[in-house]
Amino acid sequence: MASQTKPVLHGYYRSSCSWRVRIAFALKGMEYDQVPVNLVRDGGQQLTTRFKALNPMQQVPAVTIDGFTLSQSLAIIQYIEETRPEPHLLPSEPKTRAQVRMICDIIASGIQPLQNLYVLLKIGEEKIHWGQHFIQRGFEALEPILVQTAGKYCVGNEISMADLCLVPQVYNAERFKVDVTQFPTIKRLNETLLQHEAFKTSHPSCQPDTPDDMPI
């Protein structure tokens, strides 16, 4: 049955890493089911034994696809890319691919991890300042890189994995009250990408688990 073969995304509407995966599914035109994992309700549904079996890191997203379960958004997206190549999310030329991956990793290893819930819980009441500090630092590095690589999108004129990382990170930046107007290239790319259907339908504001009174 088709319903058995659809991937299942275990995610959370405003997790930036879950959003990356939703954009990938949308760009690839893949149908999928969503199982919401509410990171704050019930003390955190990612902490249950059931979810821990899917992802021992107790983080979203986790995706069940093709009979196995994967965690880590970039590993998930690259698996989708390698098994459903069209449209490509990585360019074919090795140096350009490397630039895409570098931008992804600056965000996925250099910026986003410092805003993970389990880190913010450890920081406590300073968490807004903490998050702001590391997003500001990261964007100060990312802006001059994007000035070099960007065309219409982060790397040239084709949407790539880098764009899937950028837009959710800008969304996080706004949550942490970082002034994105300091970074004109980041701001311009984000605005362009938010006009794209795949980024609109995957947006945190319109997911099955988005609350009616969604906080920004």
Next chain:
Amino acid sequence: MASQTKPVLHGYYRSSCSWRVRIAFALKGMEYDQVPVNLVRDGGQQLTTRFKALNPMQQVPAVTIDGFTLSQSLAIIQYIEETRPEPHLLPSEPKTRAQVRMICDIIASGIQPLQNLYVLLKIGEEKIHWGQHFIQRGFEALEPILVQTAGKYCVGNEISMADLCLVPQVYNAERFKVDVTQFPTIKRLNETLLQHEAFKTSHPSCQPDTPDDMPI
């Protein structure tokens, strides 16, 4: 001239991300030059204008290769893999490749970023406890995953990118006084890999910039 075509690694002997790249060069049998960037001397040589032009994130490693400069260790290693495929550091089967990337990203996005120097400087005197906490948390997740995926190495019986991430992270764990005997699979894999020539020659204890009185 051959010397002009050798890659240049801008790194630091005990940076775990620099070590990942050194292992890749060693496994691929690639000659390279090292330009040490001392993260503590002179207030941090990664903060100079000259280094910032190589990597605006002001982190090591950065690698100049084939006429361009890349940062982010996993982007560097995948570029090397795509341009110098032998011996492979990623398996050919998509699900197994995805497992390798998942393990890499658990370490590179979920564990290591919390021990970056610029994070520890923000934490201050609690830094050892902080680092310990996040390595312990990460290894508690990684151990059951490796129980499922490991053969002789992290994923099956071939060395992969996952092994390049694991060994430097265990080295960090020891620096932060995490008791690795709690994690028998991690401990066993690390011991096996440390016997391998590529992991020995790339070890922090024997680099051009390793001080005679190296702290552990």
